[in-house]
Amino acid sequence: MAVPVESFFLDPEAPGTLQARIQQMVAEEILSGRLKPGEKLPSTRRLAAHLGVSRITVTLAYAELLANDYLTARGRSGFYVSQSAPRPAALPPAPAPGQPVDWQRTLARRASGGAGLRKPRDWRRFRFPFIYGQPDPALFDHSGWRQCAIRALGQKDIDTLTADQHDADDPLLVEFIARHILPRRGIRAGPDEILVTLGAQNALWLTAQLLLSPERAAAVEDPSYPALRDILAQTGCRLLPVPVDGDGLPPEAIPEGVAAIFTTPSHQCPTSATMPRARRRAILDRARQLGAVVVEDDYEFEMAYLKAPLPALKSLDADGRVIYAGSFSKALFPGLRLGYLVGPAPFIAEARALRAAVLRHAPGHTQRTAAYYLSLGHYDAQIQRLGRALAARREEMERAIRAAGLEIAGAGAHGGSSFWIRAPEGIDSARLAERLARREVLIEPGAAFFSAGSPGAEAARHFRLGYGSIPRERIREGIARIAEEIAAMRTEG
Missing domain, CATH: 3.40.640.10 (Type I PLP-dependent aspartate aminotransferase-like (Major domain))
Structure with a gap:
């Protein structure tokens, strides 16, 4: 009896070609133990119809699984899970509770706890990502x-x-x-x-x-x-x-x-x-x-x-x-x-x-x-392409910053991909960043760049605005939102 075709699903977000995704889907079912040795798979025609793909795509995926000994073919009968297919790993029994290690005393040296920048992994979901050092897929x-x-x-x-x-x-x-x-x-x-x-x-x-x-x-x-x-x-x-x-x-x-x-x-x-x-x-x-x-x-x-x-x-x-x-x-x-x-x-x-x-x-x-x-020669062409894009964004960014009344504390004389901004006195850039994130704007607060001995209030006023990751057409609105939030914070005191 064949495994029901309805038990197979393709993840629409999964990477790779259709053939590779079908191959991975079947292999994962076998490795997880949900498909047992000797069980019959749906025919290539039925699985193709169920998944909405061509039959040749399923046939090629089955052929690859056959070559890797996940499947075996039986004459005109169809495809079955191979008796020598990779087995799911057996988990050892959990050990009995013991004396936990005190890692605070055991570690001779610690590498964590530094002031490194924390960039959100989901930065692409923000419409105005003024962050530095992340790639723009368009470039x-x-x-x-x-x-x-x-x-x-x-x-x-x-x-x-x-x-x-x-x-x-x-x-x-x-x-x-x-x-x-x-x-x-x-x-x-x-x-x-x-x-x-x-x-x-x-x-x-x-x-x-x-x-x-x-x-x-x-x-x-x-x-x-x-x-x-x-x-x-x-x-x-x-x-x-x-x-x-x-x-x-x-x-x-x-x-x-x-x-x-x-x-x-x-x-x-x-x-x-x-x-x-x-x-x-x-x-x-x-x-x-x-x-x-x-x-x-x-x-x-x-x-x-x-x-x-x-x-x-x-x-x-x-x-x-x-x-x-x-x-x-x-x-x-x-x-x-x-x-x-x-x-x-x-x-x-x-x-x-x-x-x-x-x-x-x-x-x-x-x-x-x-x-x-x-x-x-790809590298030189990439440098030129990147330079043209950054030059256009920098020009747009500088106009928007000056129109918004923000203070540029630092900008590369030869180019670069960011501006160093000083907010008005009394504005904490970490609080500003939190408020802006709720408005789909990402900035980099400046305190992390300063040493522990730097004046706290002065360091906290600074923030960095990168323009390598944000499309040029969104820059002006993003800068306007930053200026609006700074004005609101000053009003609130």
């Missing part, structure tokens, strides 16, 4: 990336897909970074001076672990990237926040005794200030006086669509004291998690060894796909 080159991903799955590239490269990186990707990406920043580096990482954050973690310890101090911009402060805190080092001004990190304010100076010269995070060339040289002079290393996070350098970016701090480095961190996430898509470190060969050798101990290397297929995407 993603899905076709180009898919083409390169398929090419990287070819037999010629099988080793990059399947092999454990231990501590090595994809030579094609490293070569492209060395010959195409870094020269744009005025940097020359050989393969032994480049390490591929899982994004810039992973690069910063590796760097902090190698440079810092509880006996050392690090200078960091204030305000700054919250995750960077968390990374530095985990080393146990003394963290010395340095307030930034309109040109970024002031060299004369960097205190004595620091071992490492962390800075974002191209687009200061979160103010978007661009450090002038003279100050970049002054930062290197100050680092030389202190005997310190400079860690340059060069994020968003590709977003220089207003005018050409200044050369990287690393390009001015004659001493070999600058460690450079870059990322493809902002230009391509955040989920890529692919970045790179550039530094003197002895430092990169240690970073490579540390990375190998933690995660070996970034996935080979991802690296080879990125190498093809870059070398075939």
